[in-house]
Amino acid sequence: MSVHVSQSAHKIQLWRRLGSVQYRDSSLLQRQHLSSFSSKADRNDDLVTLEASPDTGVATLRMHRSPANSLSMEMMQSISGAIRKAESDRKIQSLILTSSLPSGIFSAGLELTELYQPDLARLPKFWESFQQLYLDLYGSRLSTIASIGGPAPAAGCMLSLSCDYRIMTDNPKCTIGLNESQLGIVAPPWLAQQYIDVIGNRNAELALLLGTLFTPQQALTVGLVDELVCSGDSSIDEMAQRKAAEFIRIPPKARVAAKELTRGTQIAKLSGNREEDTEFFCSFVTTDTVQKTLGSYLEMLAKRKK
Numbered sequence: 001m002s003v004h005v006s007q008s009a010h011k012i013q014l015w016r017r018l019g020s021v022q023y024r025d026s027s028l029l030q031r032q033h034l035s036s037f038s039s040k041a042d043r044n045d046d047l048v049t050l051e052a053s054p055d056t057g058v059a060t061l062r063m064h065r066s067p068a069n070s071l072s073m074e075m076m077q078s079i080s081g082a083i084r085k086a087e088s089d090r091k092i093q094s095l096i097l098t099s100s101l102p103s104g105i106f107s108a109g110l111e112l113t114e115l116y117q118p119d120l121a122r123l124p125k126f127w128e129s130f131q132q133l134y135l136d137l138y139g140s141r142l143s144t145i146a147s148i149g150g151p152a153p154a155a156g157c158m159l160s161l162s163c164d165y166r167i168m169t170d171n172p173k174c175t176i177g178l179n180e181s182q183l184g185i186v187a188p189p190w191l192a193q194q195y196i197d198v199i200g201n202r203n204a205e206l207a208l209l210l211g212t213l214f215t216p217q218q219a220l221t222v223g224l225v226d227e228l229v230c231s232g233d234s235s236i237d238e239m240a241q242r243k244a245a246e247f248i249r250i251p252p253k254a255r256v257a258a259k260e261l262t263r264g265t266q267i268a269k270l271s272g273n274r275e276e277d278t279e280f281f282c283s284f285v286t287t288d289t290v291q292k293t294l295g296s297y298l299e300m301l302a303k304r305k306k
């Protein structure tokens with residue numbers, strides 16, 4: 001086992017060094033012109049806002065990475081940083097995760113430019129930031145509530161799955177689910193497991209195979225969200241606050257211990273397997289087949305917009 005781990009660590013080092021080498025697949029070098037998908041690194045400083053209220057014990061983490069709260073490496077690090085900041089305040093017991101984008105989009109999932117024709121030096125760090133975000137949110141001592149006012153595909157769904165409670169706007173245009181298979185990729189095992197835990201094995205099996213995006217009503221039926229709020233009703237924030245207060249009434253030690261009972265094993269599993277997981281991701285996402293499918297998906301998104 002230890003030999004396997006050290007070999008894996010060696011491969012990760014190799015990945016990092018490969019960053020200085022250009023991506024070599026000639027078909028990918030002939031880039032399609034995808035102007036809306038051209039950004040990579042962004043500034044860390046204005047992607048999320050954390051509002052802590054020591055009086056109520058509730059902090060609200062608002063995501064506002066325009067246009068769709070897609071998760072770039074910096075975005076994931078900012079969310080992780082805000083979670084840790086809220087946790088470091090002993091007066092805070094609950095965290096509401098929401099979007100403050102005017103479009104209402106909760107999160108469009110991983111930033112696709114991080115996956116398509118990736119920067120090879122950045123790729124392992126990008127994935128490690130995704131793992132870290134899962135560990136920080138899923139393993140948080142805080143009671144966490146996702147207030148989902150808009151679409152939450154793929155890693156956007158992961159953000160909500162990592163919370164303790166999910167409230168969603170009842171607007172059929174706002175869909176949620178792990179749609180990775182439609183992009184020619186697959187959810188990592190720790191994310192798939194969250195899905196199985198929340199919606200059950202058969203529902204998850206079908207939804208993962210088909211890349212299903214559930215409407216809010218369907219999501220409620222399969223248990224992917226816990227509560228719906230009428231579309232256009234501003235009370236989603238109030239409902240989240242009310243739920244947070246309900247969680248806060250439970251003695252913190254018992255609440256945290258209860259959470260550990262259901263999540264501890266999965267958290268320990270990924271914590272002990274991060275390098276292999278990163279290595280697998282880097283190898284998988286850079287294959288020609290995955291890159292071609294991602295390219296077509298991006299084109300489809302751009303065309304749909306036109």
Ligand SMILES: CCCCC/C=C\C/C=C\C/C=C/C(=O)SCCNC(=O)CCNC(=O)[C@H](O)C(C)(C)COP(=O)(O)OP(=O)(O)OC[C@H]1O[C@@H](n2cnc3c(N)ncnc32)[C@H](O)[C@@H]1OP(=O)(O)O
Nearest residue numbers: 036067068070108109110111112151154155185187188281
């Ligand atoms: C062990 C390892 C196993 C291997 C693992 C391999 C891979 C990883 C696998 C899984 C983890 C998770 C993966 C992901 O999260 S992949 C991302 C999946 N996301 C999507 O499919 C969503 C795509 N977007 C949409 O469907 C729509 O944009 C929307 C979110 C429903 C919103 O629709 P709306 O009509 O309101 O807006 P637009 O479509 O006009 O979009 C606005 C704006 O945002 C840009 N954008 C949208 N999504 C993304 C994105 N994910 N990344 C980057 N940019 C995005 C879009 O281009 C528009 O930009 P513009 O500048 O034109 O305004």
